[in-house]
Amino acid sequence: MPALQAKFFSRSSASEAKRIAQILRSETVGGGLLLLxxxxxxxxxxxPWSAAYETIRDFKFGPESLKLSLTVGQWAADGLLAIFFFAAGLELKREFVAGDLREPRRAAIPIVAAISGAAVPALVFIVFNLGNSDGLHGWAIPTATDIAFALAVLAVISTHLPSGLRTFLLTLAIVDDLIAITIIAVFYTETLSIPLLLLAMLPVGIFAVLVQKRIRSWYLLLPLAAAAWALVHASGVHATVAGVLLAATVPVMRSEARGGPDAGPGLAEHFEHLIRPISSGFAVPVFAFFAAGVTVGGFSGLGDSLGDTVTLGIIFALVGGKTIGIFASTFLLSKFTKAHLDDDLSWTDVFGLALLAGVGFTVSLLIGELAFGPGSLADDHAKVGVLVGSFVAAILATVVLRSRNRVYKKMYEAEQLDENNDGIPDVYQQK
Incomplete structure (x- = not known):
């Protein structure tokens, strides 16, 4: 195996650190709204007013002829989460085309950690449900990390997580989302209409031509995006896939005519600035509001849920599987390559970050609905598992990361120091 970078979780470049900080501020606010x-x-x-909640969530509207007569909850899951995945797709492409992770050696660490952090929880869930054939449909529920919720946890505990760890957490969550959307497209598509799926490529193709020409007129792009979404939905593939397909066509760099690839960010960053506040501030919280409303039924109902292998599998997968997958893969990479941790960090930091990655919510709830059907008993138990598992992972991560906050604070202060007042912190100018 070729040698990776000399250090894990080392400081990003100044421009990348600034960009990541802007993204994380937006996601932290979104995480607060998501929690609320x-x-x-x-x-x-x-x-006592639970019936009103269910009435609103299950209210149907939309044209039946276009297969778009959906409940409010389905519109939130299929429509609003397409915006979320469009934003995630833009960030993923931006990171690997123009970010620090364009270097294969730097990209290998979060990619391997994300794959392991998805595979091990899935295996843990399967072990818990070997005797439950129906429950096995939910094997993918604990695979994804919710970056907004994870950052909300960091905000609540007021930790000064170093930029290298924050970049790793963000990239890990984005790769997790890509893995999740692939799983949804491949394993949770029950009926597939190839003609409609091929027809969906027409508006996607026109959208691609327009954005490659740097055309950003909303009255041209939005109708094409809506048509692509509707056709993907009608084809049987989950409509959120359309968001990723559209994001993949958006150019990251400026055109040669406008200064070449070194001239600065391109259309992807422009769209990201427009879409991310809508995604984190509206789309994801609204989805969570209609997806997380599970009726527990008091202590007896909670006890029944916690006795279900689906619930237990999700809890242990999020808390244990995520931690083992991410920590073990990172540790093994350090042993089998020439890479080692940044001098200011320890393996305790990696362990705490791996625990924090067990906060799975948005995509986990979506996969639960796809696996068991919205409103089913198994789906309710899956929601309990996601909520309890995420809460336990957040508490354990808080204990570990909070114990290291003094070290983080010193690193943070060093990253902010700018003695020559040129707008670039001194640490980024040291050789």
Whole structure:
């Protein structure tokens, strides 16, 4: 195996650190709204007015002739999450085309960790449900990390996580999302209409031609995106896949006519600035509000849920499987290559980050609905598993990361120091 970079989780470049900081600030606010939406949904669904919540969530509207007569909950899952995956697709492409991860040696670490962090939880869930053939449909539920919720945890505990670890966490979550959308497209497509799927490529292709010409007129691009989404949905493939397909066509660099690849960010970053606030501030919280409203049924109902292998499999997969997959793969990479941790970090930091990655929510809830059907008993148990597993992972990560906050604070202060007042912190100018 070729040698990786000399250090794991080393400091990013100045421009990349600034960009990552902007993204994470947006996601942290979104994480707060996501947490608030989840609490409201749980309180309402378990209140005397729970029937009103279910009535709103299950209200249908939309043209039946276009196969778009969906409930409010389905519109949130299929429509609003397409915006989320479009934003995630833009960030993934930006990271690997123009970010620090364009270097294969730097990209290998979060990619391997993400793959292991998806595979091991899936295996843990399968072990718990070997005797439950119906429950096995939910094997992919604990595979994804929710970056917004994870960052909300960091904000609540006020930790100064170093830029290298933050970049790793963001990239890990984005690769997780790509793995999840691939799983959804391949394993959770029950009926597939090839003609409709091929027809969907027509608006996607026109969209690609326009964005490659750097055309950003919303009155041209939005109708094409809507047509692509509707056709993908009608084909039987989950409509969120359309968001990733459209994001993949958006150019990252400026055109040669406008200065070449070194001239700065291109259309992808422009779209990301427009879409990310909508995604993190509206689309994901609204989805969470309609997806997280599980009726627990008091302590007896909670006990029944916790006795189900689906619930237990998800909890242990998120808390144990994620941690083992991410930590073990990173540790093994360091042993079988010439790479080692950044001098200011320890393996405790990696362990805490691996625990934090066990906070799975948005995509996990989506896969649960696809696996078991919205409103089914198994789906309710899956939601309990996701909520409990994410909460336990967040608490354990808080204990570990908070114990290292003094070290993080010193690293953070060093990254902000700018004695010559040129706008670039001194650490990025040292050889």
């Amino acid at each position: 939406a989840t609490i409201l949904a749980l309180v309402w669904a378990n209140s």
